[in-house]
Amino acid sequence: NMDKAVRTAGFELVRRVVNNTPVDAGRLRGNWQATVDAPASGTTDIDDKSGQATIQSAMPAIKQMTGRVFWLSNNLPYARRIEYEGHSSIKAPAGMVRVSIAEVQDSLTLSQIRTR
Numbered sequence: 244n245m246d247k248a249v250r251t252a253g254f255e256l257v258r259r260v261v262n263n264t265p266v267d268a269g270r271l272r273g274n275w276q277a278t279v280d281a282p283a284s285g286t287t288d289i290d291d292k293s294g295q296a297t298i299q300s301a302m303p304a305i306k307q308m309t310g311r312v313f314w315l316s317n318n319l320p321y322a323r324r325i326e327y328e329g330h331s332s333i334k335a336p337a338g339m340v341r342v343s344i345a346e347v348q349d350s351l352t353l354s355q356i357r358t359r
Contacts, residue, residue, distance in 0.1 A: 246309040252347060253308050257301045257315060259343035261294040264317075265325065268292070274317045277301035282314040315340075 257277055264272045273289030275297050291297045304313065326338040 249309050250305055252351060253305045253313055254301075255350065256343055256347050257305065258298055259346050260315060260339055261297050263339045263343050264294070265339075266292050266294075271317065271319060271322060271325070273297055274319045274322070275301070276314075276316050276318075277304035278314045278316070279304050279307045279311045280314075281312075282316040283318065286318045 257275070261272055261275050264275070266272055269290035269292035272294045273291035273296070274287050276283035276287065277300070289296065301315070326340055
């Protein structure tokens with residue numbers, strides 16, 4: 244089922260991005276916002292050290308994503324610096340999103356190989 248595969252990949256991407264996000268107070272993890280059709284425009288006041296609440300909050304958008312544009316946004320000013328400029332050289336030296344996309348691509352490739 245293609246729809247299920249798309250939703251599974253979307254969930255896996257959200258899970259990995261959130262879990263690959265460095266944690267201090269949890270504000271950066273708590274600001275990942277999943278939406279469909281348009282990116283989130285603001286920030287939240289959520290501190291989510293574990294990331295579980297953030298992952299769960301993405302579920303409605305993941306359920307709606309088939310055939311639509313899915314967005315995972317983090318509008319905190321320092322999110323971009325951590326992703327692209329190495330501002331978290333110990334906890335996320337290669338960023339959060341780029342690493343997660345590569346991990347999901349690798350897992351999808353492996354699952355395709357196993358099903359052949």
